[in-house]
Amino acid sequence: xxxxxxxxxxxxxxxxxxxxxxxSNNPIDTLAAYVQKMNTTVTNQSKLKISGYIQFQFQKADxxxxxxxxxxxxxxxxxxxxxxxxxRVKFAYAGTLSNYVLQFDVTEKGLGIKDAYMNFTDSxxxxxxxxxxxxxKPFGYEIAYSSSQRESPERARFTQTLFxxxxxxxxxxxxxxxxxSPWNFFKIDAGLFAGNGTNPEFDKKxxxxxxxxxxxxxxxxxxxxxxxxxxxxxxxxxxxVNTYKIWEDNGVKTFFKTPIGTDTIGSFQKxxxxxxDAQITIETVIGLTSLRGExxxxxxxxxxxxxxxxxxxxxxxxxxxxxxxxxxxxxxxxYIYFVQSISHTPITLVVKYDFYDPxxxxxxxxxxxxxxxxxxxxxxxxxxxxxxxxxxxxxSNNVKITAYYDMVKNESSSNLTGFRKDLKDNVxxxxxxxxx
Numbered sequence: 464x465x466x467x468x469x470x471x472x473x474x475x476x477x478x479x480x481x482x483x484x485x486x487s488n489n490p491i492d493t494l495a496a497y498v499q500k501m502n503t504t505v506t507n508q509s510k511l512k513i514s515g516y517i518q519f520q521f522q523k524a525d526x527x528x529x530x531x532x533x534x535x536x537x538x539x540x541x542x543x544x545x546x547x548x549x550x551r552v553k554f555a556y557a558g559t560l561s562n563y564v565l566q567f568d569v570t571e572k573g574l575g576i577k578d579a580y581m582n583f584t585d586s587x588x589x590x591x592x593x594x595x596x597x598x599x600k601p602f603g604y605e606i607a608y609s610s611s612q613r614e615s616p617e618r619a620r621f622t623q624t625l626f627x628x629x630x631x632x633x634x635x636x637x638x639x640x641x642x643x644s645p646w647n648f649f650k651i652d653a654g655l656f657a658g659n660g661t662n663p664e665f666d667k668k669x670x671x672x673x674x675x676x677x678x679x680x681x682x683x684x685x686x687x688x689x690x691x692x693x694x695x696x697x698x699x700x701x702x703x704v705n706t707y708k709i710w711e712d713n714g715v716k717t718f719f720k721t722p723i724g725t726d727t728i729g730s731f732q733k734x735x736x737x738x739x740d741a742q743i744t745i746e747t748v749i750g751l752t753s754l755r756g757e758x759x760x761x762x763x764x765x766x767x768x769x770x771x772x773x774x775x776x777x778x779x780x781x782x783x784x785x786x787x788x789x790x791x792x793x794x795x796x797x798y799i800y801f802v803q804s805i806s807h808t809p810i811t812l813v814v815k816y817d818f819y820d821p822x823x824x825x826x827x828x829x830x831x832x833x834x835x836x837x838x839x840x841x842x843x844x845x846x847x848x849x850x851x852x853x854x855x856x857x858x859s860n861n862v863k864i865t866a867y868y869d870m871v872k873n874e875s876s877s878n879l880t881g882f883r884k885d886l887k888d889n890v891x892x893x894x895x896x897x898x899x
Contacts, residue, residue, distance in 0.1 A: 515552040516611045516898035521545055525887035532620045532849075533869050533890040547571055548894065549610055553578070560584040564598075576661065577630065590644075592637040594654075597661055600631050601652035601674045602693045603757050604740040605798070614802050615851050616867050616892045619817035621759060621796025624771050625736065631656040632664060633672075648677050658697045658734075665776040668731050670697025676740075685746045693738035698731030699764040702777030702786030706732065707838050709792070709824040716829045718767075718790060718838040732789050734772075736761035750804040758797040763821070764789050768843050770821040792822040792844070813853040813867070820846040831878025842882055846874040865894045 521543070524531065528539040534548055550569040555562060566578035580596025599607045605618050606629045617623070635654030640646040651673070658670035676691030706726040707718035726732075740757040763770055766787045777786045798817035805811070820826075822844040833839040853867035869890045877883055 510557050512555045512557070513553070514555070514899060515550075516896055517550045518548040518610070518894055518896045519545070520548050520616070520892055520894035522893075523891045525889045529886070529888040529890075531871075531888060531890055532623050533617055533892060548616070551577065551611075560586055560589065589641045590638055592639070593634070594637065595634045597630050597632050598635075599629050600626055600656065600672050601635060601654060602626065602672050602695055602736070603674070603738050603759065604691060604742065604755065605757060611896065611898050614800065614811065614813040614855060614865075615815045615853065616865065616894055619757075619796065619798040619819070620847055620849060621794075621798075621817070621819040624819060624821070625759070625763065625794075625796075627772060627774065628660045630661050631658065631670075631672075632661065633657055633669075635672075648679050650677070651675050656697075658699075659776075660772075660774045662774050662776070666700045666731075668698045668700065670695065670734070672697075686743065688741075688743040690739070690741040693736070693740070693759075695734070695736035695738075695761070697734045699734050699773055699789070700777055701726055701728060701730045701732055701789060703788045704728060705788040707788060707790050709822065709840075712834050712837065715832050715834045715837075716825045717833050717840055719836070720838075726789075728786075732764035732791060733762055734764055736763075748806060750806040751802075752804075753802040754800065755802075756797065756799040758795070760795040761793070763792050763794050765792060765821075765843065766790055767838065768841050770794065770843050788838075790838075790843075793824055794819070794821050795823055796820065809857040811855040811857070813851070813855065815851040815853075816848070817851075818846065818848040826874065828877050830874070830876040831882075842879055845876070845879075845882060848872050861898055863896050863898075865892070865896070867892045867894070 520534070522534065524537050524542045527542045528537050529542075530536045534546070537544065547570040551566060552569065553564065553566040555564045561581070561583040563581045564578050566576070568575045568577045576597065578596075578598055580594055580598040582592050582594040584590075584592045601607070603622070605613075605622050606626055618629075622629075633654050633656030635652055637650065637652050639650040653671070653673040655669040656672055657664040658668065659665065672693075672695050674691050674693040676689060678687070678689040680687050704726060706721045708721060709716055710719045712719070736759055738757060738759040740755075742753070742755040744751060744753045763772070765771065765773070767790055770792055796817070796819040798815060801814040803812045822840070825840055825844055826846065830840045830844050849872070850870045851867060852870075853865060856864045858864060869892070871888050871890070872885055873882065873888075875882055875884050
């Protein structure tokens with residue numbers, strides 16, 4: 464690209480040199496000035512990189528209108544669908560020790576902003592980088608792992624529940640020594656975020672997110688391994704005077720209201736996650752073998768029928784009765800990937816297992832039971848596991864085809880109508896991706 468621009472610049476100068484020389488008393492100075500101007504233009508253009516990808520797919524579900532984490536819920540009378548899952552266009556301008564990034568997502572549902580941030584690195588150690596804007600939350604491994612590279616069509620259920628959209632509005636400080644340093648393998652991210660996803664900030668609370676990680680290669684560069692520790696400490700705005708937690712009464716575990724006076728409108732319920740992730744990639748004669756895993760546990764304030772991280776503004780609710788009550792849950796979740804590329808072929812095989820238990824203090828037939836003065840637990844408290852099997856065909860450097868089958872299993876309860884046995888909600892996905 465740069466060579467073509469330089470050639471065009473020379474041709475342009477050849478055609479215009481004579482005209483500018485006739486108009487100037489010093490044609491040599493004029494030529495030098497225009498050469499310098501053209502070089503500046505070419506240099507600036509080379510700093511701008513435009514990239515993107517589009518994912519078009521067909522999906523088939525076991526049943527009409529299922530709720531799904533395989534790209535969103537199906538419409539009530541639909542068990543198969545075409546859709547553009549992602550259509551990304553990314554503009555990145557690289558300055559000297561600085562970057563500007565703007566990324567859009569364009570699908571049949573409309574246009575949305577995914578990233579809008581800038582960062583700059585100090586000019587002394589070149590180890591401290593400040594990032595500000597809308598960007599990926601620095602928690603765990605899967606959030607920042609690009610959807611264009613990820614072997615499974617979607618992120619794990621717990622990732623989508625705790626970090627919907629993966630991005631947030633905030634500021635982050637990163638410490639990582641330059642690539643030439645022997646300490647480049649060590650990285651720390653720490654930031655303060657609004658905690659509302661990509662929505663405008665609506666309360667005074669800032670959430671802290673941090674991660675410490677290492678990435679290493681063995682001397683023969685046949686093995687690459689890494690791991691990280693992540694921590695999230697924030698809060699969810701209390702729009703109601705009612706907060707519920709799990710207690711046991713007469714052998715029944717269910718939600719009971721916290722003592723009167725402990726919660727007030729305008730206070731914040733604690734939101735805390737702790738995570739560990741590890742990855743290893745080994746190059747052998749059969750191909751590239753990768754193992755990746757992540758485990759997360761913590762406290763999640765949600766609502767009666769969902770444990771998804773809330774992003775709705777309840778600060779402007781004038782009538783407390785219209786604001787949803789807060790339900791505090793202890794959760795755990797995780798995933799493990801096994802990825803095997805087949806040597807000398809364009810084929811990669813994938814096995815992924817993930818789980819999410821939104822409420823570790825209650826399970827089985829206790830879910831859906833209630834007693835005097837308590838609130839009933841719901842389907843939002845059921846544990847889910849998903850086993851995914853897939854194959855990827857790399858047609859070219861730009862095109863790949865993925866066939867993937869999600870086998871979803873929910874915890875059942877004899878006290879929940881519709882959940883007394885495992886739901887038929889498996890999903891098959893056939894996806895074509897073009898990346899440039």
